[in-house]
Amino acid sequence: MVRKTGTQRREDSLSRDRIIEASIELLDSSGEGGLTFRALSERLATGAGAIYWHVANKSDLLTAACDAVIARTITSCGVGERPAATIRALALGVFDAIDAHPWVGSALTQAPGQSPMVRILEPLGQQVRALGVPDDEQWAAVGTLLNYMLGVGGQNAANGQFGRARALDRTDFLDAVATAWSQLDAQEYPFTRSIAAALRSHDDRADFLAGIDLILRGITSPRR
Structure with a gap:
């Protein structure tokens, strides 16, 4: 025995x-x-x-936890027949994952060459390739999408943490900022004043997807 x-x-x-x-x-x-x-x-x-x-250590543990979240996210997004739609789904999935787990954004940047980041990079790259982007432009296209997703997703999560830490009501906070913008000098800050009203009712997820669509239009625009 x-x-x-x-x-x-x-x-x-x-x-x-x-x-x-x-x-x-x-x-x-x-x-x-x-x-x-x-x-x-x-x-x-x-x-x-x-x-x-x-x-092995805390770094290994943080990467493993991040990888678990990202793996579930990518699996839930699936891969469709239309590359642009799949990219939008992947992007929104990552955005929501970072919003639900604010530490994920930081963990991804701490492990750029490890599995969590590669899990995002690979499907993005495959879909950019499916869009017909030339080989010599694929890295720039994927890098732009990836940096936008992590940057905006991370900032959105940070904004949420800031609000929760100070017990801020989102509507009241945006209204206060919009009011301050609308009172700026009209000659010095004409644009900021013009978008003050839109700030009050903007949707973070919708704005994020609008940015993804702008990038996709640039990626797929006719090249001279």
Whole structure:
């Protein structure tokens, strides 16, 4: 009869997937600063040594948690017959994922060459290629889409965190900013004054998709 060692028993009772899901919960509730092996050990009712059996360090854990979120996001988006529609779905999926998990944006930038980023890059690249973009222009097209998605998605998530931390009502906040803009000097800030009213009722997701559509029109426009 072969007896299991203590290390083997810990491995059997605690899976990597379970650790990752608990990490996502911690990150969602407490942010990146709240993800510690001590907090994770308490949540999982285990010792730090059992967790280290599955993950090397906090950076590895953060990347794995980010990868799990992005993998689910990409799978849920699916791939359609129309490349532009698929790109819009992928972009909106990433936008919503970062909005729901604000730490994901930062985690993606910390692991540019690892799986989470590649999961986004690959389907984007395939759809840009399907649009008929020449080989020498594909990197610029994909890079523009990717930077827009992560930049705007990250800023939107940061705005949400800012509002929640200060218990701000979105409607009241936008109304106050719009009122301030409408009172600017008409000769010095003519454009800002002109869009003040639109700021009050704008939709973040709709604005994001409008930007994606602008990029797609540029990508697919006739080339001279």
